[in-house]
Structures are given as structure tokens and as C-alpha cells.
Amino acid sequence: xxxxISMLFTIAAVAVVGATLxxxxxxxTQIGGSSYDFSKADVExxxxxxxxxxxxxxxxxxxxxxxxGVLENSGRxxxxxxxxxxxxxxxxxxxxxxxxxxxxxxxxxxxxRVTQGDVVKMTLTIPSDEMVGHGNDMHxxxxxxxxxxxxxxxxxxxxxxxAEAAGIFKYHCSGVKLAAMDQHVLSGMYGIAIVDxxxxxxxxxxxxxxxxxxxxxxxxDADALEFQxxxxxxxxxxxxxxxxxxxxxxxxxxxxxxxxxxGYVPNMAHNLLVNGDPAKKISAVLQARDGLDLExxxxxxxxxxxxxxxxxxxxNQGNEPVFFHIVGEILDRVTQGNRVQxxxxxxxxxxxxxxxxxxxxxxxxxxxxxxxxxxxxxxSGAVTVFVAGxxxxxxxxxxxxxxxxxxxxAYVLGNPSDAVPPMGLNSIAHPAVNIHGMYTDEVVSQxxxxxxxxxxxxxxxxxxxxxDAMKALGRI
Ligand SMILES: [Cu+2]
Numbered sequence: 001x002x003x004x005i006s007m008l009f010t011i012a013a014v015a016v017v018g019a020t021l022x023x024x025x026x027x028x029t030q031i032g033g034s035s036y037d038f039s040k041a042d043v044e045x046x047x048x049x050x051x052x053x054x055x056x057x058x059x060x061x062x063x064x065x066x067x068x069g070v071l072e073n074s075g076r077x078x079x080x081x082x083x084x085x086x087x088x089x090x091x092x093x094x095x096x097x098x099x100x101x102x103x104x105x106x107x108x109x110x111x112x113r114v115t116q117g118d119v120v121k122m123t124l125t126i127p128s129d130e131m132v133g134h135g136n137d138m139h140x141x142x143x144x145x146x147x148x149x150x151x152x153x154x155x156x157x158x159x160x161x162x163a164e165a166a167g168i169f170k171y172h173c174s175g176v177k178l179a180a181m182d183q184h185v186l187s188g189m190y191g192i193a194i195v196d197x198x199x200x201x202x203x204x205x206x207x208x209x210x211x212x213x214x215x216x217x218x219x220x221d222a223d224a225l226e227f228q229x230x231x232x233x234x235x236x237x238x239x240x241x242x243x244x245x246x247x248x249x250x251x252x253x254x255x256x257x258x259x260x261x262x263g264y265v266p267n268m269a270h271n272l273l274v275n276g277d278p279a280k281k282i283s284a285v286l287q288a289r290d291g292l293d294l295e296x297x298x299x300x301x302x303x304x305x306x307x308x309x310x311x312x313x314x315x316n317q318g319n320e321p322v323f324f325h326i327v328g329e330i331l332d333r334v335t336q337g338n339r340v341q342x343x344x345x346x347x348x349x350x351x352x353x354x355x356x357x358x359x360x361x362x363x364x365x366x367x368x369x370x371x372x373x374x375x376x377x378x379x380s381g382a383v384t385v386f387v388a389g390x391x392x393x394x395x396x397x398x399x400x401x402x403x404x405x406x407x408x409x410a411y412v413l414g415n416p417s418d419a420v421p422p423m424g425l426n427s428i429a430h431p432a433v434n435i436h437g438m439y440t441d442e443v444v445s446q447x448x449x450x451x452x453x454x455x456x457x458x459x460x461x462x463x464x465x466x467x468d469a470m471k472a473l474g475r476i
Contacts, residue, residue: 066143068160071119076162078119081112085126085134085151085173089240090188090438091297093254093261093288093381098240101134101173101187105440106418107259108230108317109171109191112140113422116166116198116338121158128154134184135174139353140165140193148174166197166338168313168355182319183242186235188259188438190317192228192355196425197338204309204359206332207344220361222426224311225304227419229384231350231372232256232318247319254381255320255372258418259438260297261381262288267299269413269459272466274392276476286383292456296444300436300455302419303410304362306389308428312358312370313421316350323373324348324358326386328366333359347373365389400469406431414453 072078083103090100090107103109114120124136133150141147141161151157173189175181204220233252237243246253254261265286268278281287289299304310316322324331325347334342335357342348350356362368365388372382387409395405398412406412411431418437420430434453435444448454470476 107188107438112193123158125156137174138171140169201426220309224309228313228421255377264384265299300416303408305407315355322350325373327369362388365391
């Protein structure tokens with residue numbers, strides 16, 4: 001097929017598809033003849049598209065109903081997802097701050113969780129004292145890009161859509177009519193929507209070998225203890241403002257997981273529990289967020305039980321690839337959309353704006369580090385420590401304190417709030433949740449009111465009894 005004929009074929013195919021899509025709304029006259037000679041008639045084609053109102057304005061009407069009034073009365077479950085666009089100074093690892101842009105005072109923004117087929121009613125409000133406008137492009141939607149137009153300070157906008165595809169989907173600020181979108185996203189305006197499959201998640205199958213070497217299959221119920229991890233970068237000037245020139249050459253100032261460098265590493269509370277002394281560090285290298293005075297941005301760990309189905313929702317929000325790997329573990333199942341991509345794999349690659357669901361079971365008690373297996377990312381912040389079971393033999397201390405032995409330390413310390421997604425179709429409730437995240441003080445107050453534990457207040461009260469219990473056991 002020569003080039004000219006190929007071009008004619010393409011235009012004709014577009015016209016046929018267009019006729020199918022627009023059939024109910026547009027006449028054949030509007031979609032034109034069956035083929036165009038592109039070399040001569042390109043101006044005519046563009047004119048026709050213009051007469052149709054432009055592809056961007058016309059096509060989405062053919063794909064999905066997006067009228068809020070209709071969708072709200074469609075009998076589907078409707079989720080009212082309200083966000084505000086706010087700029088705040090947020091803390092960096094070195095004690096300085098940076099100019100963050102946030103959805104609702106937190107980085108990442110609140111996680112939306114719905115079931116496939118539900119209606120999302122998204123409202124974005126920009127306070128009148130905010131310096132610039134913001135938008136929200138939700139990848140879980142299939143609606144006109146025009147809906148993601150920026151909202152001016154003092155104004156609010158709403159759009160509705162049906163979450164038709166299951167999976168994990170990014171949402172992000174679209175800047176001011178696309179201008180500075182990179183700055184807004186890389187300064188913190190991103191989050192995820194989790195769309196649970198209409199029929200729920202599948203059981204997890206893990207292959208095991210018997211003592212004689214024969215293959216066996218072990219099945220875990222679909223219900224799982226769930227976490228969320230979102231990877232991104234910061235590109236900053238020395239003054240803590242966005243540095244586009246660094247972004248253009250991919251030289252990140254920091255790699256962040258859920259908005260924080262080294263956010264999930266031990267701190268002095270863990271030193272106390274494990275070593276009997278808040279000053280005796282568990283890890284000299286990793287312990288960068290050590291100090292109760294850091295409050296919601298102190299280091300916290302993720303606690304799981306052994307032989308428990310764990311599901312992790314992972315999104316690459318950033319500008320660099322993520323080579324997701326858990327040191328000491330194998331990813332038992334990798335799902336993208338609602339399709340299994342791999343099983344029993346060591347590492348899975350996520351490009352920018354890609355997500356996945358990792359299902360796994362931690363078989364042995366121990367400490368496991370989830371990393372972006374890119375050394376620049378590891379050493380600039382992408383280390384997340386999971387602790388499975390009771391590797392430090394703390395249960396005797398727990399019992400000495402008058403409590404029952406625990407299958408994971410989450411029962412004592414809780415899991416960090418920013419790593420815990422909202423409950424979904426097959427979620428196991430976390431035993432407790434502690435307050436951890438790149439949050440404004442207003443968000444912290446709300447979490448406290450909702451029952452999350454401020455560890456920086458609780459740990460000092462427990463320090464004396466824990467020390468006494470360790471002494472009684474002869475540990476210190
Ligand atoms: Cu923005």
C-alpha cells in the first residue's frame with residue numbers, strides 16, 4: 001500500500017467509525033463522504049471537524065453519559081468526592097520547607113474508592129485566597145478533557161462520570177488550562193482512585209513445593225489487608241520552589257513515597273520497643289525521620305501478619321520509572337486494570353502514570369523493604385519498610401504489659417494513615433491507624449477526631465511501662 005492510499009484508507013476508516021459513534025446525533029452530511037484525498041483536501045477535513053464543533057467537544061457525548069442530574073438519578077451508587085486546591089508550605093527532610101500544592105491540605109490527595117459501575121461526582125473548589133487556579137484530571141473517567149478545565153480562585157466546578165473500568169487510577173491537577181501542570185503535579189497535586197471490580201477481587205493462589213519437591217497450590221481468601229504507595233519526585237531550588245530546569249533533565253531533588261522521603265523507616269518509638277532505648281537506633285543509615293517532635297512526618301513502619309493476604313495499590317505519579325521490588329519477598333501476583341500481568345515475579349516496572357495491584361503473603365517473620373530498585377531513587381527516599389509478624393520477639397513484653405500476644409505490631413502502634421486506603425469490597429480492617437502523612441494541621445485534627453492515634457502523644461505515656469516490662473524480663 002503506497003503512502004497516499006494508506007492515508008485515504010485511514011481517513012475513510014475514521015469516517016466509518018465516526019458514523020457509528022455519531023450516528024444518533026449527527027447526520028451523514030455532517031460526517032461527510034466516505035473518503036478524502038488528504039493531500040488535496042486537508043483544509044476541508046479540518047473545516048468539517050470545526051463545523052462539527054471540534055472533536056474534543058463532540059466525541060465524549062458519544063461515549064458516556066456525563067450529565068450529573070441524569071447520573072445521580074440513574075440508580076447507581078453515587079460518590080460525592082469533594083476536593084479543594086490549596087497551596088501550603090510543607091516540611092522537607094532537612095528541616096526546611098517547600099512550596100507544596102495540595103488537594104485538600106495533604107500530599108497525596110485523599111484516595112477515592114468506588115466499585116466498578118458507580119458514579120463519581122467530583123467537585124473541585126478553589127478558595128478565594130489561593131493564588132492560582134487548579135483543575136482535576138481523573139484517569140478513572142472517560143469524559144471530555146474539557147471537564148478538566150482549571151477552576152479560578154473563589155470558584156467551584158463539578159463533573160460526573162461512571163467509573164467503568166476496575167483498577168487503580170491517578171488523578172492530578174491539570175494546571176491553569178494545562179500551563180504549569182508539571183509544577184502543580186510535582187509539587188503535590190496528585191492522588192488515586194481505586195475502582196474495585198464489580199464482582200470483587202479474586203482469591204490469591206501461591207505455588208508452594210512440598211518436602212518431596214512436588215508442586216502444591218495454596219489459596220488465600222480474596223479479603224486482604226491493604227496499603228497504598230504512590231511514587232513521585234520533587235524538583236526544587238535551594239529556596240524550596242519548583243525547579244522546572246531540573247525536571248527537564250530528570251534530576252530530582254528527592255524521591256517521595258506518599259509525599260515523603262524515607263517516610264516509612266524506624267523512629268525513636270521503635271528504638272524504644274526493640275532496643276529499650278529511644279536513642280539506640282535500629283538503623284543508623286535509614287533513620288532520617290527520628291523524633292517525636294516531627295509529629296505526623298516522623299518515620300513509621302507498615303505492619304502485617306505472617307500468612308496474611310496483603311494487597312498493595314501502587315501508582316507511579318512521577319517523572320521517573322518505578323522498578324517496584326520488595327527486598328526479601330516475591331510479588332505473588334501483579335494486576336493492572338482487572339487483568340493479572342504476572343505471578344511470582346521479583347520486580348515489576350511502572351512507567352509514569354501507571355498503576356498496579358500487588359498481592360502477596362509474607363511467609364516469614366521479618367523486616368522487608370519495598371523499594372524503587374533504581375539506586376538513585378533508593379538513596380533519595382524510595383524505601384518503605386514492612387515488618388511481618390513478631391521478628392523482634394516483642395510479644396513477651398506485650399503480655400507483660402497485660403495485653404494478649406499480637407499477630408502484628410499494628411495492634412500496638414497502628415499502621416500509618418497515609419498508607420491505608422479507604423475500605424473496599426474485600427478489605428480486612430487495620431487493627432489501628434496512626435497519624436502519618438504530609439498533612440496540614442487541619443487534616444491532623446480531623447484524623448484525631450476520626451480516632452487515628454497521634455503516636456507522638458501516646459508513646460511518651462507508654463515509655464515508662466515499656467521500660468519496666470523490659471527490665472522485668474531481663475531484656476535491659
Ligand atoms: Cu494545580
